[in-house]
Amino acid sequence: MTMMNSREKVFNSEPIQVFCRVRPVINSSERTCLKVVPPCEIHLTQPQTPSRHGKNIKYTFKEVFEEDSKQKTVFDLVALPLVQNLLVGKSGLLLAYGVTGSGKTYTMTGNAENPGIMPRCLDVIFNSIYEYQAKKFIFKPDKLNGFELQSDADAKLDRDHALLSHISQNKGSRPKVDKLNSDPDLLGRSRDSSRVNFIDEDNHYAVFVTYVEVYNNNVYDLLEDLYSDASRPKPLQAKIVREDSSHNMYVHGVTEVEISSPEEAFEVFYKGQKRKHIAQTTLNTESSRAHTVFNIRVVQAPTDENGETLLLDKKQVIVSQLSLVDLAGSERSVRTKNTGQRLREAGNINNSLLTLRTCLEILKENQNGANKMIPYRESRLTHLFKNYFDGQGQVTMIICVSPSFEDFDETLHVLKFAEMSQEIQMTCPTVIPSVGYTPGRRKANQAFKAALLEYNTIKKDPLIVETVSAEVKPELGNNPENLAYEEAFRNIPILDFVQMDDDVTLKNAVSYFKENSELYSSNINSINTRYQAFRDSLLKSERDTFMATQELKSLSSLLEVEKNKVSDFERKLHHTVQEMNTMKRKFDECELTIKRLKRELSQKNLEINEMKIERENLIEIYTNQMAEKEQKMNNELHNKLSSQKSAFALELRRKKEKLRRVRKILDTDTDSLLSVATSSGVPATTSTAPTSPPAKTNTTEVPCPIVTPPSNIQAMGGGPVRSSARRLGIAVSNKRHRRSRSADVWLDHRPAIAVPLGTVMQPKMNKKKSVTKLTQAKDVTDGASKYCLMTQGQDSDGDLETRLYKGDVIPTLGGGAQVMFNDIEVLKQMSPSRSPYKGVD
Numbered sequence: 001m002t003m004m005n006s007r008e009k010v011f012n013s014e015p016i017q018v019f020c021r022v023r024p025v026i027n028s029s030e031r032t033c034l035k036v037v038p039p040c041e042i043h044l045t046q047p048q049t050p051s052r053h054g055k056n057i058k059y060t061f062k063e064v065f066e067e068d069s070k071q072k073t074v075f076d077l078v079a080l081p082l083v084q085n086l087l088v089g090k091s092g093l094l095l096a097y098g099v100t101g102s103g104k105t106y107t108m109t110g111n112a113e114n115p116g117i118m119p120r121c122l123d124v125i126f127n128s129i130y131e132y133q134a135k136k137f138i139f140k141p142d143k144l145n146g147f148e149l150q151s152d153a154d155a156k157l158d159r160d161h162a163l164l165s166h167i168s169q170n171k172g173s174r175p176k177v178d179k180l181n182s183d184p185d186l187l188g189r190s191r192d193s194s195r196v197n198f199i200d201e202d203n204h205y206a207v208f209v210t211y212v213e214v215y216n217n218n219v220y221d222l223l224e225d226l227y228s229d230a231s232r233p234k235p236l237q238a239k240i241v242r243e244d245s246s247h248n249m250y251v252h253g254v255t256e257v258e259i260s261s262p263e264e265a266f267e268v269f270y271k272g273q274k275r276k277h278i279a280q281t282t283l284n285t286e287s288s289r290a291h292t293v294f295n296i297r298v299v300q301a302p303t304d305e306n307g308e309t310l311l312l313d314k315k316q317v318i319v320s321q322l323s324l325v326d327l328a329g330s331e332r333s334v335r336t337k338n339t340g341q342r343l344r345e346a347g348n349i350n351n352s353l354l355t356l357r358t359c360l361e362i363l364k365e366n367q368n369g370a371n372k373m374i375p376y377r378e379s380r381l382t383h384l385f386k387n388y389f390d391g392q393g394q395v396t397m398i399i400c401v402s403p404s405f406e407d408f409d410e411t412l413h414v415l416k417f418a419e420m421s422q423e424i425q426m427t428c429p430t431v432i433p434s435v436g437y438t439p440g441r442r443k444a445n446q447a448f449k450a451a452l453l454e455y456n457t458i459k460k461d462p463l464i465v466e467t468v469s470a471e472v473k474p475e476l477g478n479n480p481e482n483l484a485y486e487e488a489f490r491n492i493p494i495l496d497f498v499q500m501d502d503d504v505t506l507k508n509a510v511s512y513f514k515e516n517s518e519l520y521s522s523n524i525n526s527i528n529t530r531y532q533a534f535r536d537s538l539l540k541s542e543r544d545t546f547m548a549t550q551e552l553k554s555l556s557s558l559l560e561v562e563k564n565k566v567s568d569f570e571r572k573l574h575h576t577v578q579e580m581n582t583m584k585r586k587f588d589e590c591e592l593t594i595k596r597l598k599r600e601l602s603q604k605n606l607e608i609n610e611m612k613i614e615r616e617n618l619i620e621i622y623t624n625q626m627a628e629k630e631q632k633m634n635n636e637l638h639n640k641l642s643s644q645k646s647a648f649a650l651e652l653r654r655k656k657e658k659l660r661r662v663r664k665i666l667d668t669d670t671d672s673l674l675s676v677a678t679s680s681g682v683p684a685t686t687s688t689a690p691t692s693p694p695a696k697t698n699t700t701e702v703p704c705p706i707v708t709p710p711s712n713i714q715a716m717g718g719g720p721v722r723s724s725a726r727r728l729g730i731a732v733s734n735k736r737h738r739r740s741r742s743a744d745v746w747l748d749h750r751p752a753i754a755v756p757l758g759t760v761m762q763p764k765m766n767k768k769k770s771v772t773k774l775t776q777a778k779d780v781t782d783g784a785s786k787y788c789l790m791t792q793g794q795d796s797d798g799d800l801e802t803r804l805y806k807g808d809v810i811p812t813l814g815g816g817a818q819v820m821f822n823d824i825e826v827l828k829q830m831s832p833s834r835s836p837y838k839g840v841d
């Protein structure tokens with residue numbers, strides 16, 4: 001932003017300086033999540049929730065200011081270097097960044113008791129340039145971000161014009177800057193007494209300020225119509241950001257006010273302040289809803305070669321700028337509970353801050369080799385500061401953080417961003433003065449003027465001349481001129497006029513002065529020459545003294561910087577030593593732990609070996625025991641098997657005998673069996689009680705049937721039978737297919753050879769069809785509703801057993817039929833001489 005063309009610039013690179021300030025706890029019940037570890041560290045403690053542990057996150061900055069740090073301390077470390085640069089022609093940008101209510105405005109502006117950075121900057125600037133200030137309107141803004149130089153006469157005309165217009169606006173009253181409506185807070189402040197000593201004393205200085213805000217991504221001039229009726233301010237017009245001929249960004253048509261004291265600046269600032277967009281949010285009673293930029297421009301130009309007047313050469317003008325930016329607070333709408341206009345403002349604030357972050361992140365990436373376009377134009381804020389990020393000035397950031405747990409998430413974002421920002425390198429040009437005139441000429445000229453004035457005063461006073469002559473005479477030395485002068489002195493005639501016509505004395509005097517007039521004139525010439533020589537040597541020594549003083553000042557400022565660096569290093573060293581000691585302690589502890597663990601490990605190894613041996617012994621013992629047991633069990637099994645084999649053989653033999661006897665019975669004539677049954681007096685259709693013992697017959701060899709019929713067997717018209725039918729778990733056929741029992745036609749399915757009909761072993765089926773008579777599927781479905789499969793055979797006791805498998809015949813959809821079994825009836829015939837509960841005798 002330095003606008004000098006003819007002077008040399010040297011570019012040096014340095015990272016963005018980031019400082020951090022912690023706001024004091026406002027509400028004593030607030031839980032804090034921050035801890036400052038001076039001088040450079042801050043620890044952020046994560047709040048403990050069920051899903052996350054409260055871990056500590058460490059951030060390091062150039063300096064971290066504790067809650068009770070003084071405004072002066074903050075200014076000296078953060079902003080004073082920027083003011084020093086400003087006065088030597090280097091531009092700077094100071095951004096105050098942080099969440100809503102974290103203390104940005106307090107840090108940047110402050111109040112009467114604790115003035116912040118802005119008032120202190122103005123104090124220091126005017127403390128430093130006070131003696132070298134140019135008259136107002138000598139430097140005149142050209143409306144294109146540059147400055148014109150005016151002669152004294154033109155400047156005076158402008159001053160008169162400004163005065164007249166002000167008087168007419170204020171209806172006849174003259175402007176009294178100090179009594180204007182200045183910021184009541186800042187006017188009563190305690191003034192900062194620091195000053196910058198190494199400024200160029202051969203320059204004339206002027207200070208200009210502008211005050212703008214970026215609100216809803218528009219730039220507004222807060223000083224527009226500054227001198228119009230303050231009680232009825234007009235609505236502000238959005239301004240455009242432009243680039244000047246030297247590629248510097250500026251707000252086109254912005255009101256730039258020349259100020260000659262801090263008080264005038266506060267006057268201007270206060271008027272702008274009243275037009276700022278401020279609102280009450282849930283998080284801060286007076287929250288800035290816009291980013292405000294207070295710009296201080298220092299214009300300087302050198303004096304001519306005699307150090308007398310300003311050099312009217314535009315090329316020699318140096319303009320440097322310090323932009324003090326109070327960013328609007330980053331916040332979450334969830335917490336601020338904003339709606340409508342406030343929500344829109346918050347959205348715009350967050351967008352512009354996001355663009356700022358993005359620009360810095362891409363800058364960093366580009367410095368690491370990427371080649372991305374930086375989206376400065378996405379937000380007016382970044383567009384306005386493009387020059388700084390492109391390397392036209394020093395960038396410093398002060399991060400304000402709130403210690404409250406409530407702000408944890410936002411604070412984390414801010415700290416992360418700030419930590420990243422310090423990795424970005426910025427190039428800043430330094431202007432090297434090269435006007436070519438003798439440095440110190442202004443002071444020398446002033447000294448000469450003072451001496452001349454004194455000389456003239458002396459010349460006019462004869463008493464002083466005589467005294468000086470008397471004083472000078474002994475100091476003149478022994479050169480011939482001086483000796484002649486001395487001789488002349490000695491021979492001064494005694495001008496003691498006795499009477500009015502004392503011609504003798506008069507003649508003597510005339511002849512004396514005639515004789516010595518030549519001597520006098522030669523002496524005067526010589527004195528003039530010597531005076532000139534003396535003046536030259538005086539100028540030279542003045543110049544040398546000035547140079548030496550300048551060098552001394554720059555050396556002392558360098559020394560100061562170095563001292564600061566040394567104390568910085570010392571602090572860091574101290575800190576590092578402390579850290580090293582802690583690490584060493586931890587290291588020793590770790591070593592002890594390792595030793596202990598090693599001991600434990602070898603102990604455990606020993607135990608493992610012992611256990612291995614023990615296990616092997618046990619395995620051997622168990623293997624032996626198992627082999628023994630196996631042998632024993634094998635023997636037992638073998639014995640059991642052989643005893644069971646002989647029992648089975650015996651049983652088999654008995655069964656065979658039984659079978660033989662049953663065969664023999666079956667082979668006996670059926671008729672004789674029937675006659676035996678009839679003669680035994682047991683009616684074939686009589687039902688007997690299941691528990692009643694069977695009647696004994698004479699023909700004891702013929703078994704008597706004992707049957708208890710189940711309900712459905714009776715429905716079949718079954719005879720006197722005792723049923724041992726067991727119901728199986730077969731699903732009962734669909735009731736809709738049931739027909740009247742009397743109408744049931746049975747499909748009779750039986751082997752060709754069976755116990756002859758008429759015995760009790762035959763079921764009674766009123767209507768039946770033999771399955772052997774069925775020739776086609778229709779025969780089955782046509783009328784048959786029941787199915788009975790009969791088998792006859794020998795049971796396990798060697799008795800005759802008839803099994804009846806009964807079911808329903810159900811027609812299928814395809815026109816066929818299926819049988820669903822639902823009953824099994826078992827009819828047994830056994831010897832009446834044998835108990836039903838005991839085995840066969």
Ligand SMILES: Nc1ncnc2c1ncn2[C@@H]1O[C@H](COP(=O)(O)OP(=O)(O)OP(=O)(O)O)[C@@H](O)[C@H]1O
Pocket residue numbers: 022023024026067098099100101102103104105106107284286287288289327328329330400
């Ligand atoms: N270091 C401090 N010492 C004492 N008071 C402070 C400090 N920092 C902030 N405060 C107080 O905290 C309150 C909020 O501070 P301030 O208005 O400066 O916050 P802010 O970050 O500018 O907020 P916003 O972004 O909403 O404008 C004010 O009352 C202020 O006086």
